[in-house]
Amino acid sequence: MLEIKNASKIYGEGSAQVVALNNVSLEAGKGGFISIMGPSGSGKSTLLSIIGGLERLSSGEVFLDGMRIDNLSEDAFVNIRRGKISYVFQQYYLLPSLTALENVTLPLTFERHSGHSERALELLKRVGLERRIHHKPGELSGGEQQRVAIARALVTAPSLILADEPTGNMDKKTGDEIMSLFNDLNQEGHTIIMVTHNPEIARHTREIVVLQDGQIVERIRCEGRGNQL
Ligand SMILES: Nc1ncnc2c1ncn2[C@@H]1O[C@H](COP(=O)(O)OP(=O)(O)O)[C@@H](O)[C@H]1O
Numbered sequence: 001m002l003e004i005k006n007a008s009k010i011y012g013e014g015s016a017q018v019v020a021l022n023n024v025s026l027e028a029g030k031g032g033f034i035s036i037m038g039p040s041g042s043g044k045s046t047l048l049s050i051i052g053g054l055e056r057l058s059s060g061e062v063f064l065d066g067m068r069i070d071n072l073s074e075d076a077f078v079n080i081r082r083g084k085i086s087y088v089f090q091q092y093y094l095l096p097s098l099t100a101l102e103n104v105t106l107p108l109t110f111e112r113h114s115g116h117s118e119r120a121l122e123l124l125k126r127v128g129l130e131r132r133i134h135h136k137p138g139e140l141s142g143g144e145q146q147r148v149a150i151a152r153a154l155v156t157a158p159s160l161i162l163a164d165e166p167t168g169n170m171d172k173k174t175g176d177e178i179m180s181l182f183n184d185l186n187q188e189g190h191t192i193i194m195v196t197h198n199p200e201i202a203r204h205t206r207e208i209v210v211l212q213d214g215q216i217v218e219r220i221r222c223e224g225r226g227n228q229l
Pocket residue numbers: 011012018019020038039040041042043044045046047
């Protein structure tokens with residue numbers, strides 16, 4: 001469903017140039033679960049931003065379901081992306097003045113059909129927050145805020161979920177709960193690409209892709225996958 005061909009990304013100009021991605025090719029099939037690892041500054045977030053359309057490639061191509069998406073206009077990209085790709089950030093990026101329910105409903109604002117709150121409520125139940133729906137982010141723990149962010153990412157029923165260190169700010173138990181949720185989502189057919197620093201977490205995905213200096217240096221299939229957390 002996702003194919004990246006010879007992707008390079010260069011930030012800055014002249015002596016300030018940084019090659020964040022250097023000729024990276026990667027594919028993720030339907031139902032794939034890939035963790036991206038590598039040292040700080042190796043290009044992990046850049047790779048995710050390219051797939052999610054937050055950054056433009058310097059060269060290379062990205063295909064989603066056979067359609068080239070890296071060269072689309074902003075508007076066209078937003079339309080193609082809707083319902084297909086969602087993003088989960090380490091810092092959650094919830095709107096502080098809105099309740100959990102309102103945050104999760106937000107991505108549906110531009111859709112015409114009704115039943116938005118019901119769908120949001122269903123997802124908040126799914127992530128175990130049915131008793132926190134009227135809480136604002138400031139009244140929730142880090143793990144709870146991340147679960148709200150995951151519910152928000154799921155509300156458009158995306159086939160591909162991108163997550164940049166989603167458990168990075170969490171203690172082990174909370175991180176395990178989030179991973180168990182991602183595991184269930186993957187079993188249900190969502191494709192997931194997740195950046196993590198934690199080998200314990202990466203080992204529960206189907207494949208580990210290791211980046212170094214903007215290049216893929218290793219790809220490891222996780223044979224033992226299926227071990228529940
Ligand atoms: N907006 C930007 N402008 C300039 N350089 C950037 C920008 N974003 C990232 N970089 C540089 O690109 C490299 C890769 O960054 P990043 O993808 O964030 O790495 P990682 O997520 O693996 O820590 C780093 O050297 C970083 O400093």
